[in-house]
Amino acid sequence: MYQQVARVRHDGGMSRQPKYRQVADALRREIDNGTHPPGARLPSESELSERFEASRNTVRSGLGLLVSQGLVTSSQGLGYEVAKHEVFELNASRFENLNFEQNGDAYSTDVTNAGRRPHQTFRVEILPAPAAVAERLKAEPESRTVLRFCHRFVDDTPWSTQATYYPSWLIDEAPRLAEPGDIEEGTTRYLADRGIEQVGYFDEISTRMPTPDEARLLEVGAGVPVLLWMRTGYSAERPIRCTITTLRGDLNRMNYEIGDQSARGEGAPR
């Protein structure tokens, strides 16, 4: 029953990949060279098991590698499918994007222009500042902040979440921030009208695998990292907001235009 006793090396001592890696590498090559185009179904585990003369579990290990690299997805009862990605560009340096609500609009417009259907849910909360936010807002840890939270979809696919925190002192000057409804004219304009103008921002970008919570909200499978984008906005005197955007790494790309872009032209990199 246990065949390990009979296992031998046929490679004359050459260092060799374990079998599950061979399976993964072979399938990866076939995906790269178009044998299995994006969206195609892969052969079933039992077929692959025969083809590679490996147990089903070994084949599963190999497939698991590909899944964890975001190359294929799997679903029960259906099989394995080659992942296909349509990346959305997100311009992070245009002045318009200083405006959170308008940013949302820009997002809706972009998505609609791409022939897709945008959708978002929105809520407002008052809660103690998370440590990272308090630090950036130069506020006391645990001090009260208003959170305006946005969960964005494209064609019912979760795309990103955006959490903007405002310090409590700002609420006194701009009370509508703490009210649940949309702010028609956009929060930035609303703030500007009250004499609070955002003159600059500081962006921080990092990546990691999603936490279980994020995986749930963004419905990302194993093997898809998230892009974390943290923007702290400043008036001339002090920080006025901190926006944390969590983007599905497989669906988003950010860009910044710095300096003179006149030579970039229109047919610029999509």
Add this chain to the structure above:
Amino acid sequence: MYQQVARVRHDGGMSRQPKYRQVADALRREIDNGTHPPGARLPSESELSERFEASRNTVRSGLGLLVSQGLVTSSQGLGYEVAKHEVFELNASRFENLNFEQNGDAYSTDVTNAGRRPHQTFRVEILPAPAAVAERLKAEPESRTVLRFCHRFVDDTPWSTQATYYPSWLIDEAPRLAEPGDIEEGTTRYLADRGIEQVGYFDEISTRMPTPDEARLLEVGAGVPVLLWMRTGYSAERPIRCTITTLRGDLNRMNYEIGDQSARGEGAPR
């Protein structure tokens, strides 16, 4: 021998996590709350197997989840260890960083200031432009480009790779770009001295799991994504370079300073 027959649900029909997820969740909680601090060894597979009344393979599946989320690492003969990360900040918007070679110096300086030992290997190649690069340099696909490639380490830990492509027309005006040695004064100054001034750049940032090649160069285990940073630099007339930086996602964070930063102060977010 096979106990599945005897397996029953004790949850009265409530939806329940599979056992390997319970293992992962329990360990994740213990890591989060400090029971297993960064750098600590986790109990061995057999100990966990007893504790959770699960087979070794099931425990392995759970640990595999944590590894694939970058929370723990494993090594043969040693055991599982809680990952500890020290993130390096990378300022992508300061003018100095327009200068590739000087960027390298800035990196060396930063690393040295942090009490770590920087190290890099460097090579120059002439090769056809990859499609993405040709597009950004507005050059014919497959047209000749000079690649200046840099592999960076901190304390012998691979940190990032940086590949800068220059279009062939530039080589005629700045032949030293194609020579293997360092350019003492920095490539940007060298180019500026020859009348080619970089007046702006376009940055694109994305994330994904590393390819096998990248995993090898950066020595990242499963569960660590890479940050991809593509910078296209322009003179007033046309693109002059395209730099692709691949950063270990667990060790790097990028930032951009846009607009007036006077309110950010010095004790700014680390």
Add this chain to the structure above:
DNA sequence: TAGTGGTCTAGACCACCTC
């Protein structure tokens, strides 16, 4: 040499989807 993780197998049963 003992203990750790790494690979692999054979087989059982479950949950989901399609027909």
Add this chain to the structure above:
DNA sequence: AGGTGGTCTAGACCACTAC
């Protein structure tokens, strides 16, 4: 009903590390 992936087990042997 039949096929697909998902979970789980028990056990074998290998490779690496520490002592």
